[in-house]
Amino acid sequence: MVCTRKTKTLVSTCVILSGMTNIICLLYVGWVTNYIASVYVRGQEPAPDKKLEEDKGDTLKIIERLDHLENVIKQHIQEAPAKPEEAEAEPFTDSSLFAHWGQELSPEGRRMALKQFQYYGYNAYLSDRLPLDRPLPDLRPSGCRNLSFPDSLPEVSIVFIFVNEALSVLLRSIHSAIERTPPHLLKEIILVDDNSSNEELKEKLTEYVNKVNGQKPGFIKVVRHSKQEGLIRSRVSGWRVATAPVVALFDAHVEFNVGWAEPVLTRIKENRKRIISPSFDNIKYDNFEIEEYPLAAQGFDWELWCRYLNPPKAWWKLENSTAPIRSPALIGCFIVDRQYFQEIGLLDEGMEVYGGENVELGIRVWQCGGSVEVLPCSRIAHIERAHKPYTEDLTAHVRRNALRVAEVWMDEFKSHVYMAWNIPQEDSGIDIGDITARKALRKQLQCKTFRWYLVSVYPEMRMYSDIIAYGVLQNSLKTDLCLDQGPDTENVPIVYICHGMTPQATT
Ligand SMILES: [Mn+2]
Secondary structure, eight states: OOOOOOOSOOHHHHHHHTTHHHHHHHHHHHHHHHHHHHHHTTTTOOHHHHHHHHHHHHOOOOOOHHHHHHHHHHHHHOOOOOTTTTTTTTTTOOOOOSSSOOOTTTTHHHHHHHHHHHSSOOOOOHHHHSTTTOOOOSSOOOOGOOOOOSOOOOOOOEEEEEEOOOOHHHHHHHHHHHSSSTTTTTTEEEEEESSSHHHHHHHHHHHHHHHHHHSTTTTTEEEEEOOOOHHHHHHHHHEEHHHHHHEEEESSSSOOTTHHHHHHHHHHHOOEEEEEEEEEEOOOOOOEEEEEEOOOEEEOTTTTHHHHHHHHHHHHHOOOTTTTTEEEEEOOOOEEEEHHHHTTOOOOOOOOOOHHHHHHHHHHHHHHHHHEEEEEEEEEEEEEEOOOOSSSSSSHHHHHHHHHHHHHGGGGGGHHHHHHTTTSSSOOOOOOOHHHHHHHHHHTOOOOOOHHHHHHOTSOOOOOOOOOBBBBBOOOTTEEEEEEOOOOOOOOOEEEOOOOSSTTSSS
């Protein structure tokens, strides 16, 4: 899942989501202030034309330095994943891994832990040392414990998707699913390995699967991709082998909490056109403690990054914290009626790698007659990684996938997505692949308009109806000068050397 919390404080999420951009902006603002100061001082100099040339030269040098700094910061923030055998980790770095954990470790222990952390984006060293069946705090709202559910509920197949997951993390996901799902409701577990290179996910995992299947033949099924397909097509591969009437599609770094299944299966039994997300809590990537998250609906911004939303007013009015929360979209892990998922078109398999598919599914389900909801009584803890190991450039994939969603589903509002990404609507230069099949699906399902969706399902989403233009405002006579927000706290616009970074490329 791509999502990061937004409900607690907007500011902290902003920092998390765009840590790098923010740091660059700070550097940039600092630099602007220095630059203005230096121009002011140089303003006393006698040869203005020469001065401009010199300043421009200085500016380019500074921009180069900024670029360099950007790379350094990027590397620092992402803690670039490296293969364990290749990583030459320095045991005493100030990695975020050791901020709240591991002070008592030996230098050798720290070195090993850091190496694994850089590779996985979470503390696999610690995970290997925690029991697979560790207890979780019951974080359900208190009313959930008094609810009763029908005796007869549909069975579920749980699908776990992974690529190079730490074996102990994957096994803990499986264990918690088995331990905390009533046995008569859990038909099977399906593991989809999206072409991992990790050795421990080969023989050792097979050994484990054989052991379980020795007791319960066919209980764990394994699908292995011979080439990497990305999380989106992996989910669909898992769905294809599932045989229970309901399918749960999950990341493989989760722990199921007690009583998660009954509320979900009850809601789907009542209405098979409901797609359900559990409520998520966080497993901290460093010390693996469980952090309770507030109840939230799941939505997205105009770049189509998912975000948590405050539950709608109508939900608060109920004054019942066990009630389902209507949700405009999904953050990525969900439970769905197996047949219905096919009827509405699975996921967009023309999307690549990661991101956007969850938003597309949410929009599609609503526009085409179904619904999405989050259940407070069904809780799953999920590891939010410190960095993602799948690909170096996640953003490019998310952007491409977002444009597919915009083109197929958003009608006149597709302009908002282009605007948010700050790219032209015509000739964007981005190949979004073939969308004819998805457009045909929309027609075949006779889906409602995106305007209907915004008004009826996602009124919190801001519409921009009065935008005349967006992008960079460039001086036509001196084309290296652009309009910029300026260094003052009031952001009085100034003319400035074009650098294409966010203070100039506005919407
Ligand atoms: Mn995840």
